[in-house]
Amino acid sequence: MAHIKLLNEDLPGIVGLLNNRPETAKPLLDLAETLLRGPSSLTSGEREIIAASVSYWNQCHFCHTSHAAAAAAHLKSGLELIDEIKAGLPNTPVSEKLKVLLHIAHQVQRGGKNVTEEDIAFAREQGATDVEIHDTVLIAAAFCMYNRYVDGLNTWAPDPNEAYAEMGERMANVGYGRF
């Protein structure tokens, strides 16, 4: 049960929190929409993989599974992508650029000061632009917020991957403008 009384206890993860406090829901949703579905040279599938990976490293089951399901919906890859992201994508074709951006995201997840000049130089060698590096750092940072929000208030989350299929489709195809 969540640490605080929510208007609708049936809504899982961040959904119950957004429903409970519309003042803060608006900028939180606008940020997710911009970061994950706004104009970018990174595909939404790539950006959802970054979001899901950071959430997995932060051990946030709800955020990891829902954003991995959104990535699967974008990439039409099937829900096995959820466990693939947990395992570090051993069986998924991933560009060298996305690999190095995931490394930068992991550094950010551990703490901003961990990103080194070498990490940035290597990302540039793999073709990452400054805007792509910027957006990767901000997506990783933002999920360090969403994950702490969801777990810091002890929200509940469905366990099995299949429970996130419809949510992932909605996140990918309808977006974060409504929840």
Place this chain on the structure above:
Amino acid sequence: MAHIKLLNEDLPGIVGLLNNRPETAKPLLDLAETLLRGPSSLTSGEREIIAASVSYWNQCHFCHTSHAAAAAAHLKSGLELIDEIKAGLPNTPVSEKLKVLLHIAHQVQRGGKNVTEEDIAFAREQGATDVEIHDTVLIAAAFCMYNRYVDGLNTWAPDPNEAYAEMGERMANVGYGRF
């Protein structure tokens, strides 16, 4: 020097990043305005102390010093509050409620799952409402994002406390609607 090329290299900390990418600046600023200056039973001074404390624990010099200066401006306490926050507020009158909310913020900074039922029960005993607990968790989580954004892109920051006096006044009195 920042890890990426910015439109205006003279702007410090998050200011240069916001100026560089207006698409993401808007929701980031809306969130700060709502969390720190929106309607709340916690004063803006108390909320800026939470933001500055989390930023100090994350070792983000720019965010810590600027938000501590904003707290000082709200509380009309003088810039010595900046070092007081670093030291855990030994010489500043702080309510029992704010003390326990700062403890919850510190748990969130380390990771969302660290917040215990005992932490929440103790906060309620000190008079904290559910909305205050919610907002404390979200402010702490949000600064885990802002701090990683600022440091993950290696932005520069002025060193001395005095360099943040005017910025703190502007954050407190004009707000986050413009930067």
